[in-house]
Structure formats: C-alpha cells, structure tokens
Amino acid sequence: MDFKLTSEEEAFRDEVRAFIKENLSEEARKDPNFMATWLKNVREKRWVGFNWPEEYGGGGGGIMEQVILKEEMSKAGAPPLGTSMMGLQWVGPAIIEYGTEEQKKQFLPDILDSKYQWCTGYSEPGSGSDLASLQCRAVRDGDEYVVNGQKIWTSGAAYSKWIILLTRTDFDTEDKHDGITCLLVEMDSPGVEVRPIKNMAGSSHFAEVFFEDVRVPVKNLLGDESKGWAVTVSALAHERSGISEVAGLVSQLAQVVGLAKRTQKNGRPASEDPGIRQRLAKADAVIEGMRLNGQRFLTKQLKGEKLSSETSINKLHRAFLAIEMGEIALEIQGSTSQYTESTDGAGDDLGRWTSGALGWPAVVIGGGTPNIQRNIIAERILGLPKD
Ligand SMILES: Cc1cc2nc3c(=O)[nH]c(=O)nc-3n(C[C@H](O)[C@H](O)[C@H](O)COP(=O)(O)OP(=O)(O)OC[C@H]3O[C@@H](n4cnc5c(N)ncnc54)[C@H](O)[C@@H]3O)c2cc1C
Numbered sequence: 599m600d601f602k603l604t605s606e607e608e609a610f611r612d613e614v615r616a617f618i619k620e621n622l623s624e625e626a627r628k629d630p631n632f633m634a635t636w637l638k639n640v641r642e643k644r645w646v647g648f649n650w651p652e653e654y655g656g657g658g659g660g661i662m663e664q665v666i667l668k669e670e671m672s673k674a675g676a677p678p679l680g681t682s683m684m685g686l687q688w689v690g691p692a693i694i695e696y697g698t699e700e701q702k703k704q705f706l707p708d709i710l711d712s713k714y715q716w717c718t719g720y721s722e723p724g725s726g727s728d729l730a731s732l733q734c735r736a737v738r739d740g741d742e743y744v745v746n747g748q749k750i751w752t753s754g755a756a757y758s759k760w761i762i763l764l765t766r767t768d769f770d771t772e773d774k775h776d777g778i779t780c781l782l783v784e785m786d787s788p789g790v791e792v793r794p795i796k797n798m799a800g801s802s803h804f805a806e807v808f809f810e811d812v813r814v815p816v817k818n819l820l821g822d823e824s825k826g827w828a829v830t831v832s833a834l835a836h837e838r839s840g841i842s843e844v845a846g847l848v849s850q851l852a853q854v855v856g857l858a859k860r861t862q863k864n865g866r867p868a869s870e871d872p873g874i875r876q877r878l879a880k881a882d883a884v885i886e887g888m889r890l891n892g893q894r895f896l897t898k899q900l901k902g903e904k905l906s907s908e909t910s911i912n913k914l915h916r917a918f919l920a921i922e923m924g925e926i927a928l929e930i931q932g933s934t935s936q937y938t939e940s941t942d943g944a945g946d947d948l949g950r951w952t953s954g955a956l957g958w959p960a961v962v963i964g965g966g967t968p969n970i971q972r973n974i975i976a977e978r979i980l981g982l983p984k985d
Contacts, residue, residue: 603662610663614670617643622674636677637712646679647686647710650694654706661899672845684754685709685716688836689762692780696821696829701782705760714759717785719749719807720830726751727970729764730774730827734809736765736781738816738823743767743781745789745812753964755792755805758785762833763809768824780826782818789813799956834965835905844889844912847919851881854927857951861930868930877926881919888912907978910971917962917971924955 603611621639626632640646643657649664650656659667671679680686690709693701708714725732734747745765755761761783768777783790789812794802821829855878858869868874891911899905928935928951937949962968976982 603666607662607666611666611670614667618670618674618676622676633677637680640679641710646712647690647706650690650706650710654694654702655710656706661896665896669845672849675849680710681712682709682715684718684762688718688833689716689760691836692762692820692829692833695832696780698817700817701820705782715754715757717752717754717758717761717807718833719752719755719761719763719783721751722748723750727967729830730778732764732766732778734763734765735769736767736779736814738767739813741816742813743779743816743819745781745783745809745814747809749807749809751795751804751964752792752807753804753960755785755807756794756802761785761807762820764826764830771824775827777824778826778830779823780820780829781814782820783809783812783814787812787814797956797959799953803960831906832904835907835909844885844892847885847888847916847923850923851878851885854878854881854923854930857927858930863930863932874926874930877922881922881926884915884919888915891915907974910966910974911979913965914968914971914975917968920958920961921955924951924958927951928955 617639620626621636626635629635637646644652644655645657645659645667647655648657648659648667649661650658652658685705686709690706693705697705709716719734720729720732722732722734734745734749736743736745743765745763747765749755749761749763752761763781763783765779765781766777767779771777785792789810791808791810792805793808794805796802797804820826855869858871858874858878859867861868863871863874869878891908895905895908898908931951935949935952937952966974977984
C-alpha cells in the first residue's frame with residue numbers, strides 16, 4: 599500500500615499543524631479556560647467524530663485524513679478532542695452501525711458535544727473473559743424491558759449518564775452467544791445502584807452496578823433482540839483498536855529516554871547502562887512493529903473492509919509496553935520511585951511514572967486480558983485448532 603500523501607492530504611496536514619500552532623501555544627495553554635476553548639474549537643472544525651456521518655454532526659473525514667489528524671494531534675501532545683471517551687471510541691461507532699435513526703439523532707450529537715459520559719456494562723462477577731456467559735436478565739414487558747442483575751468493573755459508572763448494557767433475554771439457546779441483548783440505559787433510572795470500588799492506586803474509577811427491576815424502554819434496544827453479541831464484537835474491536843494507538847507510545851518512550859538521559863545510575867547517565875539501553879531498544883522495536891501492523895489495518899480500512907480480530911495484535915503489544923515502560927522508568931528512578939505524586943519528597947517527574955505504573959490493569963486487563971488476545975490471534979487469525 600502506498601501511503602504517500604496526495605496534495606489535498608498534504609494541505610489538510612498543514613491546516614492541522616497551523617491549528618495546533620495557534621491553539622496549543624504556551625500562551626493558549628496558560629488560559630484558565632484553555633480546555634473549554636480547545637473543545638469548542640476542535641468541535642467547530644468538525645474534528646470530533648471526524649469519521650462520523652455529517653448528518654449527525656460528524657466530520658465525514660476520509661480514512662487518510664483521520665490518520666493525519668490523529669498523528670499530528672498525538673505528536674503535539676494535544677488534549678483529547680472530547681471528554682466522552684467511551685462515547686467517542688466505541689458507543690458512538692456501535693450506534694452508527696446498529697442504531698435506529700431515532701437513536702442516532704438522540705445520542706450522536708450529544709457525544710460529539712461532550713455533553714455527558716457513557717460507561718460500559720459488560721463484565722459480571724462470573725463473566726469477564728468468558729463474557730458470553732453473562733447472566734444479567736432482561737425480560738420484555740410490553741414496551742419495556744425489566745432488567746435484573748449485576749455488573750462489575752464498570753469504569754466511570756459513578757459519573758456517567760448512560761450505560762451500554764449487555765443483558766440476556768434468552769436463557770435457552772444452544773449457542774451461548776445467542777440470546778444476548780444490548781440495551782442503552784439511563785444511569786439515573788429507578789433501580790440502578792452504583793457502588794464504587796477502590797483500585798490499588800487509590801482512586802475509585804470503576805464500580806459495581808446493580809440493577810433491580812430497572813425499566814428500559816424498548817426503543818433503547820441497540821441492534822436486534824438476542825443478537826447483541828454482534829454489537830459487542832464490533833464495539834470491542836473499536837475499543838481494542840483505540841487502546842492500541844501507536845502515536846502516544848512514541849511520545850511515552852521519548853519521555854522514558856529523556857528520563858534515562860538525565861538520571862544518574864552507578865555514576866553515569868542511565869541511558870549509558872547496557873541493560874537499560876537494550877530494554878529501551880526492544881520497546882522501540884515493538885512500537886515499530888505496532889506501527890507497521892497499524893498500517894495493515896489501515897490498508898484494510900482503505901479497501902472498505904471492517905476491522906475485527908486483528909486489533910488484538912496491537913492490544914497485546916500495548917499490554918507488554920504498558921508494563922515494560924513503567925518498569926524501566928521505575929528502575930531508572932530507583933528508590934525515589936516509591937513516592938507518588940501526592941508526596942512532597944517525590945522523585946524525578948514527581949512520581950508520575952509510579953502512578954502510571956499502578957494504572958497498568960486498565961491497559962492490560964481492560965478490553966480483554968493478554969491471554970484472551972492470544973486465543974483470538976491463534977484461533978481467528980492463525981486458524982489454529984481450539985484444543
Ligand atoms: C481498569 C479496568 C477497567 C475495566 N473497565 C471495564 C468496563 O468499563 N466495563 C466492563 O464491562 N468491564 C471492565 N473491566 C473488566 C475487564 O473487561 C475484565 O476484568 C476482563 O475481561 C477479565 O475478566 P475477569 O476479571 O473476570 O477475569 P477472568 O476472566 O476470570 O480471568 C482471570 C485470568 O484467567 C485467564 N483466562 C480466562 N479465560 C481464559 C482462556 N479461555 N484462556 C486462557 N486464559 C484465560 C485470564 O487471562 C486472566 O489471567 C475493566 C477491568 C479493569 C482492570
């Protein structure tokens with residue numbers, strides 16, 4: 599595939615660079631309203647949901663333009679283009695693919711305008727990797743479903759307005775992937791209870807969510823009843839491809855290299871330590887592999903094909919890098935790495951690597967564990983037998 603930019607694409611890249619220069623200058627960043635102004639300006643450019651259909655407020659951007667936009671934003675260390683992260687990354691795309699006209703009009707513009715947060719209700723206490731074994735029950739009663747059950751590890755549940763919820767409407771199917779139904783549920787519906795869970799870094803980012811006789815209008819069914827698995831597979835491919843973004847990793851590695859250069863280890867800069875050098879070089883090689891893989895996905899998309907299992911490859915590498923880069927940084931920092939950001943005596947980089955290292959489960963486990971990615975790659979990409 600030839601990724602050389604056309605003159606229109608080059609012009610678009612220049613437009614993005616000029617926008618960044620103006621909107622991300624040191625001066626602009628100092629403004630107390632910086633984030634609000636940033637969100638307003640990128641929205642006006644229609645760069646939020648850049649590939650979403652224009653009739654619902656998206657930018658209708660082509661695939662190469664999306665790549666240019668992402669790369670330039672990432673290189674510049676730009677803030678996110680919206681605050682509804684799950685809405686933008688997988689709920690919105692799922693609604694575009696499976697939603698009714700009414701759902702598209704109701705939800706897509708709000709996601710683009712960062713009006714509120716979405717959360718994702720897939721995992722249950724007994725159903726994580728084996729998601730299709732989920733038991734949260736939805737029973738049809740006239741124009742409503744009545745939902746009973748429990749979800750767990752629901753990120754952002756405490757501050758989300760809506761949840762994309764997987765339920766079981768049919769308990770009597772031959773294949774466990776049938777009978778699953780995807781509902782869009784308002785978190786303040788009577789019968790929804792959120793109980794935050796504290797993680798090892800000390801924050802309560804995720805929660806248990808309980809549903810007791812929660813009434814959900816049938817118009818909030820996403821996709822067909824009992825065919826919710828297809829919606830989830832598509833949403834998970836989007837989630838995994840998002841988790842695998844390469845450009846952010848390049849700047850993260852540059853930061854570890856910077857730390858290695860300015861930190862002394864055994865009387866010389868850590869960047870001169872052969873062990874550290876080897877690990878940094880390996881991380882660099884893995885990132886390059888991910889970049890090339892990303893180009894494979896891009897080729898597929900440019901041909902109009904849908905992404906699916908192949909996003910698991912970069913999700914797996916990303917998991918390795920999340921741990922490895924954190925560990926290299928902590929090793930470089932030595933005993934000061936024990937501190938966290940809130941401590942006065944925090945070491946180099948004010949303990950940000952320590953806090954980052956404690957957050958690894960989000961990247962490694964969230965969206966499916968490394969073992970599950972290996973299973974997907976073995977079975978669906980390499981065609982290896984299951985047993
Ligand atoms: C930070 C964070 C945020 C999360 N956010 C959300 C969210 O917003 N919404 C949501 O629904 N879920 C969320 N999750 C849950 C996440 O999707 C699950 O934790 C994950 O899918 C694993 O499920 P589990 O915890 O039940 O572990 P299990 O499935 O019990 O797995 C335990 C271990 O067994 C291994 N294993 C399981 N099955 C197999 C197999 N077939 N082959 C080989 N090995 C296997 C796994 O790899 C793992 O090492 C989040 C998790 C984390 C850590």
